[in-house]
Amino acid sequence: MAATPRRPTPADPCPDVTTQPGVPSGVCRDLPPDLGPDAIGVLEGRTFMFSDASGNVPRGSIGGLVHDDTRFLSHWELTVDDAPLLVLSSGTVDAYSAAFFLANSDLPHLPANRVGVRRQRFVGDGLHERVELRYFGHEPVSIRLRLTAGTDFADLFEIKESGRDRGPDIVREHEPDGSALAFAYRNGSYAASTRVEAQPPAEHIDGDALVWNVHLTRGQQWSCELRVPLRSGEEHYRPALRGFGEAFDHGPEDPSTRWAAEKPHLHADADLLSDVYHRSAVDLVSMRIEKRIAGEPVVLFAAGLPWFLTTFGRDSLITAYQSITCGPDVARGALIVLANHQAKTFDDFTDQEPGKMFHEYRSGELTQLGLKPYQPYYGGADTTSLWLILLSEYWRWTGDDHLVCRLRDNAEAALRWIDHYGDRDGDGYVEYATRSTQGLGNQCWRDSPDGVQYADGGIPVLPIATCETQGYTYDAKLRMAELADGPWQDPELAQRLRVEAAALRERFNRDYWIPERGGYYAVGLDGDKRPIDSMTSSMGHLLWSGIVPDDRAAQVARHLMSREMFSGWGVRTLSTADIGYNPIGYHVGTVWPHDNSIIAAGLARYGHREQANRIAMAMLEASRHSGHRLPEAFSGYDRSFGRQPVPYPTACNPQAWASGTPLLLLRTMLGLEPREGRLDADPHVPDELGTIRLHHVPALGRRWNVDARRSECTVSPAAKP
Template structure:
């Protein structure tokens, strides 16, 4: 597709800042094809390790050990007599751990499969690996086991693109006894180092390789433990509490164990729902970031493996919303951390404006030294409204007046950004157009260069006001009015915000509505205020926000569930009838679980419960084909195209808001809403799922049990039997 955009003329002061012009230079790789389709990644918090199926990181690949946006290992290759090991079986045990079962290749003095090798690996506050050898030959043999190690201290952005060679600036301090290798790097104020420790020590240090010369007799076993602790300045990772024996059996203080004990318990007849719920819980634990803000411990979620293990405003906020039924801890952390970095000044390089909530925070060398604008970067038009929405949602679930009062100044600054700087031309809509030389062209959730386009495939001129951002803004103002009536005790502010929201709703439904093609909403208005007429999944976000009049909701529901939009596995990002449709295009035809969870919640809000369930069930069934884990996105091919969803080739997996999607689907099926002093449920559970019990849901300072089957639903306090009026009790079997 060749993009065409209007070029500025001498009379036009606006620069050409189309999405096309913001594509970074240089080749860019998303995932390591050189590792093969069975590449294995393990992660926890802000640390991940990618390798091939043998557990190796070949030098020159984009795999390795990455923490806090810096690659600490770019080579980690285990050989016997310089020959790669053969893979028998390998895979992840949990999100943070993996096991590799290997054997020796055929060698001149040693037939294949005489030495069995098991590698156990996990990440936490570093990388930990155990290598175990077992010899099954009949005669005594000698082998040389070599672990080749390398580091380049590359910034995460350089891993995917071309970066400078730091080799001349890397110094080494290797232990002469073979017990450790040390690598150090400095560039001005930026310092990084990594140490590899071995027990037992190697017999030889050969360059940057550890070498063991082993003489093995039949039945002999040999074990070595390797550790790569990461101590990275002021933002240390928390200490690991695991040992190798706990890669499968979690210890009592393990984060996964804590999650299991704290999250609501799901009882369900359907194994599918139990498996997806468990998988989501484990993945969300792995992406938790624990840190301290001004002495206050907080927890929030990074965005996804491999390239987004950091705080993303939009992703973090939406995931916190999706997971509210599992407790308010993540939402509280997101609110506090993002408020801490709320913009207070103007800065073109980072797209910063007073009151704006940031889009992305990076900690690598390029960001720390100011080469990249990500410490933090504010190029998100929707994050500020989403922060306000989450503040309201957190209060509805917790009635935590103290935090809402504490963050009032941040909320008012956010509202000020929406009205003053977000609305760039005073037309009442929030628009985006980067001012940064390295800024994002598209600053909505569809932030790829062609993510926003006309139905004929051409790219609009900036600034752009996307439809869902206006919906979020509408919802945010109504929610802030609720807080103004409540803990803020400011009825004048509440009245003004409701008036603003009503005017926005009226204006929006006039300017964004396109009567052709059965009636639908434009994805946005371009820099000339022309409707961008592609038909997209963003319409479902409008239902979620409530900005759609009741008499138009049915038209949107029909579009979203039409063959052009609904693939059978979920709603596509772009209609198949649009010229730019591509089932394997990032935002122009793929199916995104987080997008679908919002759409389903929006459909249910307007009473389209069957349609919402159809989406939820399609997504849950899709997860069967990926270990009950929903990836960031999968291809938009029709369900009739194959027996399982076609993967999107470079999807993050796991990704936080994809892992959060099943939790929002479950909330939508149960119809959970907050009242003044109790939790309400209007269940509409699909027949395929049978009976569901979600017990010990934290809300309003108490714990609640919800038991449902079809439209029958019972809500009670966890320690009492308080049945809602007109609801029949449900006998739930099966425990997750």
């Protein structure tokens, strides 16, 4: 019997709101409409602050200060004499901080632009903001500066949707001397509080506002400091900053400190490559999450700003793979954290099955009270195979037999999940179909409602077996066979896994290959085992995994680089020839940098180095138009449509695997692989980039210097610092 469709139609206007049976649909409120196109976000670890271009968070908007999936400020508004301030310029200084240059608007007693206002903001161990006034009028003036604050303590899932009003349950205990506003909330075992501290104290408090009466003469300056401390002392939350210009010193053995300090040094003829590389490194450090597992400090990356500053299994694993050339600590952290939460039992609400690696971890009120399934949620069909791939990649780059042997039981449990629970009907493929009333319908990386569809735009029935998941499974089994031959010393297991991988490869190439349209791979099989015939970028993931026979690789490469798939800025998620194509559809026509980094690596694996370089250069050139930072996705319009990529309106920015993209592209261009006790390189560097020097690359317990130009290269052991 066919499964029942459980996803909205492609016309669903809000792909970010899950609509499942029994779950009411939320009100879609995506960034940036109510904050404006110049919305500004700063982030650090698991904390972010989003505001409009003036630095304000209007009441009722989706902006605010969010930490650990809870919004601690939902209203933050600065005015002079109750009038809004004029924006002269504003923007981020780095991932952690922003500056806003403002002026007074026209007032009855004060012409516009007489009072210059500068707001400096950063997030570290909370929100810090400095407000400075400078007066340029002739006559002395008195103004009323008001900072209005408020909080709804909304769960992150409620910020973009309609949530319940906690107002009646929020207790206010503001300091009568004007030094602080204080808000507190409790719901059963869940509690949260917000405290806005001011120095100097306000003259008085008016409702939820701090009010200063400021008297200025020409040339006079006035300033105040505002601080909103957040819950700290948690093992997973150690901020990088604690005051203006003050950095926390976690010591040289701190994983984040070590990763940032020990990443390879890049010297390139092309400033573009250097700028993108360094921006990616800074953004990745800003998204780090630190934990302590069984007393061991570990670090891994959150998925992205604003809605995904938490651990996502798929994102964290792929980002760790992309960034392995910068050091193994992040890969090690991702492996240990996911292994620590590997499922051991069945649970329908969380889509949990023994051996499965989790998809998403949340810690907001709705999750803590058991109303959401995210502590953690296991609705990802590909995460378990990706964990195995990263385990192998970590070993190849480090030779760390100890960790690989320590995690063997987890690896074998993951393999059992693939064979028994991931393969729901015994046909040899890993499928997905949620059992949860709040589960994801699509449990691959194309997880929007219409992310997997037929060429005619129809939505397939569940369960679905997507093509790239089978590729990951094939690669994972071969890699585990390598570990079985090596540190596990289990040749019988190695032989069995290689036989299973070979059978999967043969079966896959029979069932997923579609001879029409020049021959290509279906994006998946539906619940009736019919090929889902849309032409997608997932074919590039198949090249990365190695499941494609050599005689078909050229056909796949031609499709990926065709006008229907390659926009000029990158490979689209869906061919323009398919009915569902939409250049601003989340997974149906946009260009995703992380997707393209995997495609480029896959093309290079099969010898299509020129095509891989076209993608690499397109990505680098696209970053030039966004401050050398690649966003989560951008629109799939053809490059001839405009002089720069058209932004995707609600893209995460920064996002971890987008920031990891330049690192994997660099590795692909240099052809870096650890082999037989040394680091090898097989470069194919685009002429536009000239000479690339990547020094102090960590591999196999030592450092290596790589100097490359075109196809020429030298690799030598680096001198010890």
